[in-house]
Amino acid sequence: MSSRQPRNAALPSPAPARPTALEDPALLRRLLRAKDRMDAASHEAWPVRRLAEVSGVSDAHFARSFKRAFGVPPHRYLLTRRIEQAIALLRDTELDITGIAFATGWESLGTFGRIFRDITDLSPGEMRIAARASRSEPERVPGCVLKAAQRPDLTIAVLEKRRRALDATVEPSTREV
Template identity: 40%
Template sequence: MDLEDLVRLRRARDRMDREYAQPLDVPALARTALMSPGHFQRSFRAAYGETPYGYLMTRRIERAKALLRRGDLTVTEVCLAVGCTSLGSFSSRFTELVGETPSAYRARSHEQGAAIPPCVAKGLTRPRRDRPGATQTDPRTQL
């Protein structure tokens, strides 16, 4: 991948970071990167290790966690505020990345996290799929 492609991919990724709550789809992001949708998806995955949709959903879940910690919005309001249109899909992805439902996350105390410096908290609170103890199998290897 050449430097020009990386610059264009970064432009699309920056747009996802800024406009995560807006309706974004692969064709629109591909136009931002001046690439075809297929080339954009392949290049994005090669550069960042995840699909554009996966990256966007991670951004949305990060923001949702912050809104849920505040405690003044319902799970449905948070879902809509971060750009998700389906409460079921939002809850499923949140549970997959965070390890608990949005309602359970909102209900528990988050005061311990307040004592953690922001530079450390960012790494500790970023949603991840590779949670300790979670077993992940590659479906292509299953018979």
């Protein structure tokens, strides 16, 4: 008698694949809950551990799922919201730049200024002047459309953006002989 199974024997079915963040409605609701909390309080510190607790999943699973669902890691999403809020305050209020930095969640004015410039290519003061000079009846355009049009592009990390800018301008320090 042979130990081999006959050719027409049923093969074991593979284990069902786990749904991704985009396919699992319960996980997507949890991720949206964390995203809504960041939107509502972008001035607060939102480490991945805190966001994962809000979502009820592990830290690593949250970080992977958030990026898969929204296209950017949670930290970059938070930076985008803080910069959007800072731009709006620069444009619409008379608050000084230091006040805006602290109101939008930055702990250091230097860090705020450096990251603001890295993302927008303008200093906060230059952005204030440019935003006020280009005001053209925004009342006719819904606020959500304005925010989407003015949203900073953070598809790459700020450090990667800096590295690419340096690579394009700095000559190599070694020479071929």
